[in-house]
Structures are given as structure tokens and as C-alpha cells.
Amino acid sequence: MASxxxxxxxxxxxxxGVAKRSSNRSFAGKSxxxxxxxxxxxxxxxxxxxxxxSRCSGAGRDKVPLAAGxxxxxxxxxxxFDMDMRYGPCIGLSRTDRWERAAAMGLNPPAEVETILxxxxxxxxxxxxxxxx
Amino acid sequence: xxxxxIAPFPTxxxxxxxxxTMRADVEMNEESSKLFxxxxxxxxxxxxxxxxxxxxxxGQQYSHIYFSRLHHMRNLLYSxxxxxxxxxxxxxxxxxEEGKExxxxxxIYKHMKLKPSILDEYSKERSKVPLxxxxxxxxxxxxxxxxxxxxxxxxxxxxxxxxxxxxxxVVALHGKETSEGDFFVEDMLEAGIPPQTELPLSxxxxxxxxxxxxxxxxxxxxxxxxxxxxxxxxxFVSGLSIGSSIFNPLQxxxxxxxxxxxxxxxxEQSIASQIVHVVVAGNSVQIPQVLLSGHTIAxxxxxxxxxxxxxxxxxxxxxVAAMPVDIMPGPNDxxxxxxxQQPLNRCLFPGASAxxxxxxxxxxxxxxxxxxxxxxxxxxxxDDLFKYSEAKNRLEFLEKTLKWRHLVPTAPNTVGCxxxxxxxxxxxxSCPHVYFIGNQDKYETTLVQGPEKQLVxxxxxxxxxxxxxxxxxxxxxxxxxxxxxxxxxxL
Numbered sequence: 001m002a003s004x005x006x007x008x009x010x011x012x013x014x015x016x017g018v019a020k021r022s023s024n025r026s027f028a029g030k031s032x033x034x035x036x037x038x039x040x041x042x043x044x045x046x047x048x049x050x051x052x053x054s055r056c057s058g059a060g061r062d063k064v065p066l067a068a069g070x071x072x073x074x075x076x077x078x079x080x081f082d083m084d085m086r087y088g089p090c091i092g093l094s095r096t097d098r099w100e101r102a103a104a105m106g107l108n109p110p111a112e113v114e115t116i117l118x119x120x121x122x123x124x125x126x127x128x129x130x131x132x133x
Numbered sequence: 134x135x136x137x138x139i140a141p142f143p144t145x146x147x148x149x150x151x152x153x154t155m156r157a158d159v160e161m162n163e164e165s166s167k168l169f170x171x172x173x174x175x176x177x178x179x180x181x182x183x184x185x186x187x188x189x190x191x192g193q194q195y196s197h198i199y200f201s202r203l204h205h206m207r208n209l210l211y212s213x214x215x216x217x218x219x220x221x222x223x224x225x226x227x228x229x230e231e232g233k234e235x236x237x238x239x240x241i242y243k244h245m246k247l248k249p250s251i252l253d254e255y256s257k258e259r260s261k262v263p264l265x266x267x268x269x270x271x272x273x274x275x276x277x278x279x280x281x282x283x284x285x286x287x288x289x290x291x292x293x294x295x296x297x298x299x300x301x302x303v304v305a306l307h308g309k310e311t312s313e314g315d316f317f318v319e320d321m322l323e324a325g326i327p328p329q330t331e332l333p334l335s336x337x338x339x340x341x342x343x344x345x346x347x348x349x350x351x352x353x354x355x356x357x358x359x360x361x362x363x364x365x366x367x368x369f370v371s372g373l374s375i376g377s378s379i380f381n382p383l384q385x386x387x388x389x390x391x392x393x394x395x396x397x398x399x400x401e402q403s404i405a406s407q408i409v410h411v412v413v414a415g416n417s418v419q420i421p422q423v424l425l426s427g428h429t430i431a432x433x434x435x436x437x438x439x440x441x442x443x444x445x446x447x448x449x450x451x452x453v454a455a456m457p458v459d460i461m462p463g464p465n466d467x468x469x470x471x472x473x474q475q476p477l478n479r480c481l482f483p484g485a486s487a488x489x490x491x492x493x494x495x496x497x498x499x500x501x502x503x504x505x506x507x508x509x510x511x512x513x514x515x516d517d518l519f520k521y522s523e524a525k526n527r528l529e530f531l532e533k534t535l536k537w538r539h540l541v542p543t544a545p546n547t548v549g550c551x552x553x554x555x556x557x558x559x560x561x562x563s564c565p566h567v568y569f570i571g572n573q574d575k576y577e578t579t580l581v582q583g584p585e586k587q588l589v590x591x592x593x594x595x596x597x598x599x600x601x602x603x604x605x606x607x608x609x610x611x612x613x614x615x616x617x618x619x620x621x622x623x624l
Contacts, residue, residue: 085282088200092193093554101555105204 082128169406177501183473206303227283239281301542326583329564370603371414371571372596376441393455414571415463415511449485463511471549509569
């Protein structure tokens with residue numbers, strides 16, 4: 001049962017800096033991915049990535065592939081925008097829609113987020129929790 | 134001045150619902166001067182915010198509606214707080230400090246012991262017969278919690294009686310945090326009745342005194358205003374329940390005949406000619422429950438599914454041929470379950486939808502007739518309030534929703550609702566002049582005065598199949614009376 005769920009995680013697109021950090025560390029202890037490691041590339045699932053969040057400022061960002069055309073800094077800004085409670089919940093809404101909603105409500109969302117969203121349609125249509133919730 | 138003079142104007146000047154009926158009246162005028170002309174009213178449909186055909190469901194949850202609602206209502210309450218208690222600080226819930234008096238704004242959540250939970254369904258057997266209509270779920274142990282984005286806090290104190298409140302309303306509270314971590318409430322502020330545009334009744338009355346003005350100068354609107362100044366009536370009917378065992382076709386036929394002027398002598402016909410609009414407020418059909426149990430229906434039984442709708446179409450056909458009709462879906466009608474219910478499909482009414490006086494509307498329904506704002510539902514909002522709170526009568530629930538400035542405060546908690554992401558369409562921004570609900574047990578009406586000279590006529594429309602009563606409203610002075618068609622033979 002667990003393996004079929006993890007296979008769904010593995011279906012995620014892998015881009016750029018996915019395996020930058022050593023993948024072995026995420027398999028510490030009783031990780032269920034160990035059983036599949038001989039079958040599939042040992043790409044750590046985002047779920048395990050979140051457990052290692054202590055070193056970086058954002059939660060588990062380094063394990064999830066960055067969206068096309070976005071650098072790390074800009075990705076960080078988008079993440080901050082997603083987590084900011086002032087603009088409301090972020091799940092179930094594309095970032096562009098959320099930004100527009102915040103603007104329509106007069107909440108003054110940061111304009112730099114809008115420029116990043118216009119640059120990359122992949123980042124604009126998703127949100128921080130895509131595929132993880 | 135004759136109506137004939139108006140005919141040469143291009144069609145685009147006319148609101149579309151007016152033109153065909155006026156021409157018919159003109160022809161009747163030429164044939165016989167004894168026929169009455171039906172009055173007209175300028176109709177403006179404001180249902181756009183309840184329509185969801187542009188929405189795309191992306192898997193979102195209901196948190197967005199609550200966020201929208203809290204955001205709008207909070208801004209409103211923040212603007213009202215300085216007039217209410219100017220010297221107290223306004224805080225968020227997590228920013229509460231023990232013992233310090235302050236004001237907090239949030240959404241109320243009522244924790245109810247008897248509230249049915251979805252998990253109960255798994256413990257009982259699935260039955261084919263629908264459960265008996267649930268009664269009130271209020272319990273003395275219910276308590277209130279106030280919630281905003283930062284956190285929630287339990288409310289204590291004797292000021293707020295939980296049985297008068299429901300989950301989903303946004304209020305401002307003055308009080309302080311106790312040592313147990315609860316919030317002791319000292320005072321409460323509701324948003325209050327929203328602002329209302331003043332009724333243009335007086336302007337219509339004075340124009341009546343003008344003797345002659347050329348129609349070309351005034352334009353079509355001017356001509357109609359001169360013709361007005363008479364009584365104009367709107368008929369509300371709901372709960373026809375065609376297809377149910379208690380439906381009496383004679384009763385509804387009598388209603389239709391009376392409204393269209395086919396009944397009675399000249400006096401009655403003159404009264405009927407002053408009816409400008411009909412609103413059918415929900416539950417027009419009732420499909421026999423046994424057919425909806427999920428079993429496949431044999432082809433010979435399939436006609437019983439469509440019989441009630443066909444009958445409704447035939448009867449509506451007679452109505453729409455005479456005047457504009459708005460039909461709203463209700464809990465038993467073939468429309469979606471969650472609010473806002475979308476308009477009944479025009480395919481269901483092949484006969485009636487050919488007329489442009491036929492208007493299929495959403496539930497809730499908002500429209501303007503001669504600048505008088507109407508707002509109403511088919512009853513789901515008040516029926517739900519009745520299940521989860523207490524009040525003197527249904528009219529008090531109506532008044533409360535106006536004071537809370539929200540049509541359906543219990544959506545999406547206990548009333549099905551579409552998960553909007555960018556707005557909460559049930560917020561009442563401007564106060565209607567007429568506020569109605571359909572499918573109630575009895576006819577009740579009252580006139581509510583607001584603190585800023587708002588005047589609202591509240592109407593509870595009774596179920597026609599049970600009571601035989603329709604409600605008639607006079608647009609000139611907002612007075613209401615019933616139109617009763619008893620067909621029992623007890624004398």
C-alpha cells in the first residue's frame with residue numbers, strides 16, 4: 001500500500017536541482033523508499049524532504065523541483081507569498097488567482113510577486129502545496 | 134396619448150419584456166375599448182453574482198469563502214467600531230492579553246452537541262425512505278467560539294445566548310480574556326441593516342400631475358412614468374409542488390386564470406390588469422420520492438418522472454403569455470442542490486421558454502422592478518436557521534439575516550454551497566426594499582425600519598399546495614395581502 005502511494009510521488013517531473021543534496025540522508029532509518037530503491041531512481045520524495053527543513057529557510061524546498069524559469073530567490077518570494085496568511089488560504093487556488101484576489105480586496109500584495117508570476121506560467125498556476133496535500 | 138404612438142420607436146429602446154405585450158394591448162385596444170391594458174414595470178435582473186457557469190472547480194475547499202466573508206465584514210466592522218467604542222484597542226485573537234479590555238472581530242462558530250455528523254451515516258443502516266425532516270438541534274450545552282485567521286477563542290459570559298446565533302456570522306466583541314483562556318464578552322456589535330437607496334415612489338407620484346409632454350422629448354421611460362402612479366402589484370407564489378399527492382390542479386388553474394384576467398367581471402379584471410409580475414419562489418414540482426431512490430426506472434415508468442414538469446410547463450405557458458414570470462428553483466426542483474441554485478434549464482419548459490416574458494432565475498434571486506430592489510430565496514436559508522437556532526418566528530430570522538448582512542450565514546457549514554474562491558456572493562451589500570422567502574408554513578409579513586431610514590417589507594410566502602394562498606404586494610406603498618383560493622367544499 002505504501003509503495004503504490006510513493007510511486008505517485010515519483011511521477012512528479014524532475015528538473016534541475018532535485019538531487020543537489022545527498023539523497024542518502026533522506027533514507028535514514030525506517031524509510032519505506034528503501035525497499036524500492038533498487039527499482040527506481042533514488043529521488044527523495046517531497047514528504048521526506050520536509051523532515052530535513054532545519055537547515056534551509058523554507059520548508060523542504062530543496063527537494064521539490066523548481067518551476068521552469070524560476071531562480072531560487074524568486075521561488076523563495078513566491079513561497080513567502082503563499083504562506084502569508086494576510087492574503088488568505090493558498091490551497092486550491094492558482095498563485096495568479098490568489099494574487100488577483102488579494103489585489104481586488106485591496107490587500108496590496110507585493111508587485112514583485114506579480115512580475116515573477118507573469119514570467120513563469122508554471123509557477124503561476126501552482127501553489128506551494130501542489131502534489132503534497 | 135395612445136399607446137400606438139410609442140410603437141414606431143426602435144425595439145432597442147424597449148426592455149425586451151415590455152414590447153410584445155404592449156403590442157398585443159395595442160391591438161386589443163383597436164378592436165374593443167372594453168379591454169384593459171396590463172400595467173408595466175421596468176424589470177432589471179441582478180442575478181449575475183449568483184451564477185456559477187463561469188466558475189471552474191479546481192478542487193478548492195471552503196476556506197476561501199470564509200476568508201472572503203471575514204475580510205469584507207471585518208473591514209465593515211472596523212469602520213463601525215470607532216462610533217461604537219472609540220477608546221478600546223482592536224486586536225486579533227492571538228494578540229489577546231489576559232485581563233485587558235479590547236475588541237476582537239471574527240467569525241462565530243457554534244459548537245452543537247446535537248448537530249448531525251456525516252459519520253453517523255456510517256453507523257446506521259442506509260434506508261431508502263428519506264429521514265423524517267429533522268427538527269431543531271439546539272441544546273442547552275451549545276457554546277460559541279470566535280475565530281479569525283490567527284486563532285480561535287471560546288466565548289463566555291451571559292450576554293450572548295448561543296441559541297440566538299449560528300455558525301458563520303461575523304461580529305465584533307468587546308470583552309477581555311479570562312485566566313482560563315476564554316473570552317468574557319461584555320458587549321457585541323453586529324453590522325446592522327445595510328444602507329438602502331431611497332425609494333423613488335415620491336418621484337413617480339408627482340410626475341403623474343403633468344398634463345401633456347411629447348413622447349419624443351421624454352423618451353419611452355418618461356411615457357411609462359406618466360402612465361404609472363397607479364397601483365401595481367407583484368404576485369408571489371411558492372411551493373406549488375406539482376406532482377405531489379396534495380397538489381390540486383384546480384387551485385393553481387384558478388390562480389392562473391385570475392391573474393391573467395380570464396376570471397370574473399370587469400372589476401376583477403381591472404384588478405388583475407394591475408398585476409405586473411409573478412415570482413414563483415421554488416418547489417414548483419415534486420418528483421415522487423420512490424423514483425429517486427437510485428433504482429433504474431423501467432421505460433414505462435420514465436414518463437412519471439417528467440409528468441410534473443410537463444404539467445408545470447403547460448400552466449406556466451398560460452402565465453407567461455400574459456405577463457413576465459420569474460421562476461426560481463427550490464429544494465425539490467430539478468436544479469443543483471447547493472446554493473446558489475442555478476436557473477432551471479430552459480429545456481424543461483419547451484412551451485414557456487418560447488416567450489421572452491419567461492425568466493428562469495437563480496436561487497437566491499435579486500431583481501429590481503421600477504427601481505424597487507427585491508431579494509429572496511426559496512427558503513433554504515431560513516429553514517436552516519430554524520434548525521440550528523431559535524427565534525420568535527420566521528420573520529425574526531429574516532430580520533436577523535439582514536442585521537448580519539448575510540443571506541445564508543450557515544453556508545457552507547450546514548447548507549450546501551459552491552466553494553467560491555474569490556468572493557462570498559451571499560453578503561448583502563445594499564438593503565432590499567422587499568425581502569421574501571418561499572415555502573414557509575404560513576403567510577407572515579412585517580415592515581422593518583432601519584436606523585438610517587431604511588424600510589424593508591419582509592414576506593414569508595406560504596406553500597401554495599398546502600394553504601392555497603399567494604401573496605400580492607403593492608409596489609406603490611409596499612403593502613401586502615394574500616390571494617386565497619380555497620377549493621374545499623366545506624361551507
